[in-house]
Amino acid sequence: MLSQVKNIFLYITTISLLLLGYIYYNNKQFNDNPLSQEIVERINQKNHHLKKLIYQKYGLSVNIPIKISSKIKDNLFGLAVYDNGNIKIILNKNRFQESEEYMIDYVLPHEYAHALMFVLKDFPNTNGGHTKKWQQICLNLEGKKCDRFVKHNDIVMGKIGFIY
Ligand SMILES: [Zn+2]
Structure with a gap:
C-alpha cells in the first residue's frame, strides 16, 4: 500500500516537472526568437x-514604421513616438504571447490614432493625448480600444529612454 502511494507520488512529481520544463522551454523559445512569420x-x-483607411478618411498617405520591442515596460502594450519629426509605433513583443488578436485589432489602431495626431501636428498634453479628436480618429480606424479614460501614458515626445 505504502509503495503504491509512493509510486503515485513519484508519477505526479515526474509529470509536473515535465510540464514545468515544457512551459519553460516554450517561454524561452518565444523570448529568444523574433515573432513568427505568421x-x-x-x-x-x-x-x-489602416493606411488605406487613413487615405480614405483623411486623404493622407502615411508611412509609419511599426517596431516590435521587448524592451518597453511590461504594463505598456504599445507606444506612439514623436522624435524630431520622426513618428513610429512600438509594440510590446512580450504581449503577443498572450493575445495576437488584442495586439493587432485593439492596440495597433489605438497607437496609430496617436501617430496620426502627430502627423496632423496635434500634440495635446491632456489626458495622455486621449482627447475627443484622438478618439474619433481611433474609431475611424476601426479601433476596439478607443476609450478616453485610460490610466497609462503611451505617447512619447522625444527620444525614448531605457525605461521603455
Ligand atoms: Zn493611448
Whole structure:
C-alpha cells in the first residue's frame, strides 16, 4: 500500500516537472526568437488596411514604421513616438504571447490614432493625448480600444529612454 502511494507520488512529481520544463522551454523559445512569420504577416496586413483607411478618411498617405520591442515596460502594450519629426509605433513583443488578436485589432489602431495626431501636428498634453479628436480618429480606424479614460501614458515626445 505504502509503495503504491509512493509510486503515485513519484508519477505526479515526474509529470509536473515535465510540464514545468515544457512551459519553460516554450517561454524561452518565444523570448529568444523574433515573432513568427505568421504574426508579422498579420501585422503587415493590418498596417496596410489602416493606411488605406487613413487615405480614405483623411486623404493622407502615411508611412509609419511599426517596431516590435521587448524592451518597453511590461504594463505598456504599445507606444506612439514623436522624435524630431520622426513618428513610429512600438509594440510590446512580450504581449503577443498572450493575445495576437488584442495586439493587432485593439492596440495597433489605438497607437496609430496617436501617430496620426502627430502627423496632423496635434500634440495635446491632456489626458495622455486621449482627447475627443484622438478618439474619433481611433474609431475611424476601426479601433476596439478607443476609450478616453485610460490610466497609462503611451505617447512619447522625444527620444525614448531605457525605461521603455
Ligand atoms: Zn493611448
